[in-house]
Amino acid sequence: MTKAVAAPDRTCVRVELGERSYDILIGPGLIADAGAQIAARLNGINAAIISDETVAELYLPILREGLAREGIESTDIVLPAGEKTKSFEHLIEAAHGVLEARLERGDAVIALGGGVIGDLAGFVASVVRRGMRFVQIPTSLLAQVDSSVGGKTGINTGHGKNLIGAFHQPALVLADTAALDTLSEREFRAGYAEVAKYGLIDRPDFFAWLEDNWPQVFTGGPARIEAIATSCRAKADVVAADERENGKRALLNLGHTFGHALEAAVGYDGRRLVHGEAVAIGLVLAHEFSARMNLASPDDARRVAAHLKAVGLPTALGDIDGDLPAPDILMHHIAQDKKVKRGKLTFVLTRGIGQSFIADDVPSSEVLGFLKEKHPQ
Ligand SMILES: NC(=O)c1ccc[n+]([C@@H]2O[C@H](COP(=O)([O-])OP(=O)(O)OC[C@H]3O[C@@H](n4cnc5c(N)ncnc54)[C@H](O)[C@@H]3O)[C@@H](O)[C@H]2O)c1
Ligand SMILES: O=C(O)C(=O)C[C@@H](O)[C@H](O)[C@H](O)COP(=O)(O)O
Ligand SMILES: [Zn+2]
Numbered sequence: 540m541t542k543a544v545a546a547p548d549r550t551c552v553r554v555e556l557g558e559r560s561y562d563i564l565i566g567p568g569l570i571a572d573a574g575a576q577i578a579a580r581l582n583g584i585n586a587a588i589i590s591d592e593t594v595a596e597l598y599l600p601i602l603r604e605g606l607a608r609e610g611i612e613s614t615d616i617v618l619p620a621g622e623k624t625k626s627f628e629h630l631i632e633a634a635h636g637v638l639e640a641r642l643e644r645g646d647a648v649i650a651l652g653g654g655v656i657g658d659l660a661g662f663v664a665s666v667v668r669r670g671m672r673f674v675q676i677p678t679s680l681l682a683q684v685d686s687s688v689g690g691k692t693g694i695n696t697g698h699g700k701n702l703i704g705a706f707h708q709p710a711l712v713l714a715d716t717a718a719l720d721t722l723s724e725r726e727f728r729a730g731y732a733e734v735a736k737y738g739l740i741d742r743p744d745f746f747a748w749l750e751d752n753w754p755q756v757f758t759g760g761p762a763r764i765e766a767i768a769t770s771c772r773a774k775a776d777v778v779a780a781d782e783r784e785n786g787k788r789a790l791l792n793l794g795h796t797f798g799h800a801l802e803a804a805v806g807y808d809g810r811r812l813v814h815g816e817a818v819a820i821g822l823v824l825a826h827e828f829s830a831r832m833n834l835a836s837p838d839d840a841r842r843v844a845a846h847l848k849a850v851g852l853p854t855a856l857g858d859i860d861g862d863l864p865a866p867d868i869l870m871h872h873i874a875q876d877k878k879v880k881r882g883k884l885t886f887v888l889t890r891g892i893g894q895s896f897i898a899d900d901v902p903s904s905e906v907l908g909f910l911k912e913k914h915p916q
Contacts, residue, residue, distance in 0.1 A: 550764065552771040554688060555779040559708050563688060563771050565764060569715035570598050570651075570676060574605030577674055580711055581647055584672065585612040587637045589660035590651040591620040594678050597721055602651055602676065613649075614640035622807040622814065624655050625694040627703075633663045637671070644668040647710070653679035653726070654686030654814065658701070661692030665707030675709040679722055680730025681815050683714040684737075684770035689778040689791075695807055699875035700799040706783055714771075716764060727757065728851050729815025732794075732822065734766050735847065737773040739822060740790050743893030745769055750846050757850075789878055789897050793887040794821030800872035801856075804864045811860050812853075819852035820859070828909050829888040839891050857915035866910035873906065 549566030564576065577584070586606060590599055595617045606613045616636035618624045637648060648671050650660035657675055664673035675687035693704020719727065731753070738746025755762035774791065781788040798814070798821030805811045826840035844854045856863055863869075878885035883900045890896065 550768045552768060552775055554708075554775040556708060556782060561708065561710055561712065563712040563714060563775070565683070565714045565716060565767055565771065567715065567717035569713040570678075570718060571601050571605050573602055573649075573674075573676055573713050574607070574609040574611060576713055577606070577647070577649075577711065578609035578611060581672055581674070584646050585640075585642055586647045586649050586674075587614050587616055587640055587642055588649045588651050589616045589618065589633050589636075589656055589663065591618050591624065591653070591656050593620045594652040594656070598651060598678060598718060602649075614642075618656070618659070620652075620655070621809045622655055622695070622802070623809075625659050625701075625807075627694065627696070629659060630662060630694055633659060634667050637663060637667050642667075642671065644671055647672040647674050649674045649676060650687075651676045651678065652682070653677070654682045657682050657686045658692050658704070659694060661690070661707050661709070662694060662704055665692055665705040670707065673707060673709045675712040677712065677714050678718040680719055680727050680767075681733055682730075683716070683719070683767050684730060685733040685774060685791075687712045687714065688771055688774045689788075690782065695803075697803075699803050699872060702875065702877070708782075714767065716767065719763070720759070724851075726813070726815075729813045729819075731756070731850055732815040732819040732847065732852055734770050735843075735850075736791075736793055736818065736822060737770050738893060739826075739843065739889070740773070740793050740887075740895045741893050742769075742773060743891075745773075746846075746892055753846075753850055786897070789885065790887055790895055792878065793889075793895050794818045794823075794825050796873055796876050796878065796884075796886050797821035797824040797869075799876065800869045801859065801863075803872045803875075804869055805859065805861075816853050819847045820854060820856065823847065823854045824856075824909075824913065825887060826889055827913070828886070828906070829890070831909055832888065832905065835889050835891050835894075839889070842892065855915075856913050863915065865916075866907055866914050869910055870903065870907050874903075 648664035677687035690708035798817035829835040
């Protein structure tokens with residue numbers, strides 16, 4: 540395979556997965572350059588670009604132009620923006636769009652957008668013709684540091700988050716950091732929760748660095764690129780060690796058992812809570828619950844909450860607008876978590892900042908008691 544040379548202002552992180560290894564290129568200008576980068580790696584393809592209405596208006600013409608320059612014919616499938624697009628209805632719409640364009644198995648599905656589009660488009664690529672090639676062009680901070688890497692794809696149902704999906708790795712990830720300039724502050728903050736997550740999993744020095752440098756990460760420039768590259772390296776290491784979450788990969792779920800239950804409980808209503816915000820609250824709850832179980836100091840939970848609050852993220856159940864379902868409803872959603880084994884809850888807990896671990900068989904009664912204490916009503 541031809542390896543494209545990274546430009547000097549670009550960082551390349553490699554995800555090592557044997558014959559399915561791939562590069563994550565990080566830096567400005569990668570949407571315009573995507574045609575050349577894709578042509579250098581995936582010979583002689585045509586493509587379907589799946590995007591959302593907001594991102595398509597901003598970046599679809601420039602992507603299409605770059606593909607055309609390389610002789611790559613493309614068709615567009617543009618879906619509504621927001622979490623509700625990760626649905627059966629839009630899966631069918633996108634899959635039919637790919638089939639109507641008469642693309643072959645060797646052609647590519649390109650995701651141009653945030654994590655919603657990446658997860659949906661990746662699932663389309665995994666099932667149409669039993670598996671097409673897939674390229675991620677993540678445009679939100681969350682997608683650049685997390686969802687575009689690692690091959691988890693899928694949709695939500697009323698039963699819970701990401702419950703229908705597949706593992707399907709991309710062949711290439713192109714994270715154009717200049718695209719973050721048009722992202723709203725709320726969505727940038729939400730993505731930052733997943734950045735902080737890597738520090739809290741097993742990189743205490745990175746968490747401390749974020750505590751000192753987060754304003755520069757928000758402003759842009761080298762600190763932002765550094766935070767994105769460190770996050771991608773952290774995720775790439777875990778995915779390379781445990782691609783299909785038979786063990787260690789579950790650490791990437793820190794904060795998500797609570798977070799996903801909250802997203803389901805508000806009906807995936809992004810006006811009330813987006814994924815990264817749910818993760819922010821979930822990260823604090825995971826640290827508080829660890830303290831309640833006498834595994835960690837309450838000071839660590841206070842430190843996590845203080846940092847996420849300083850950044851402007853929600854950190855408690857009471858920060859969610861509107862009525863929150865009762866603790867037993869939240870427990871019902873937690874019981875649908877994909878980490879449940881033989882009916883027992885698995886949580887990612889912690890012994891301190893950057894000392895997370897996977898705890899099997901966490902008593903439901905403890906979790907319910909904790910949620911009753913934390914519930915705002
Ligand atoms: N597969 C994984 O490993 C993984 C990891 C983390 C999160 N996720 C999933 O990712 C989803 C959340 O992703 P998200 O936070 O990117 O949400 P999103 O895809 O809804 O994007 C957030 C919003 O920002 C807009 N947007 C995106 N890029 C933009 C840009 N450059 N300029 C202007 N607007 C832009 C979008 O239109 C959308 O309105 C959730 O469904 C979550 O479950 C998946
Ligand atoms: O890549 C992973 O593994 C993660 O857990 C990353 C999470 O940030 C992400 O939200 C993921 O979609 C959660 O996966 P799920 O298996 O809990 O649905
Ligand atoms: Zn997440």
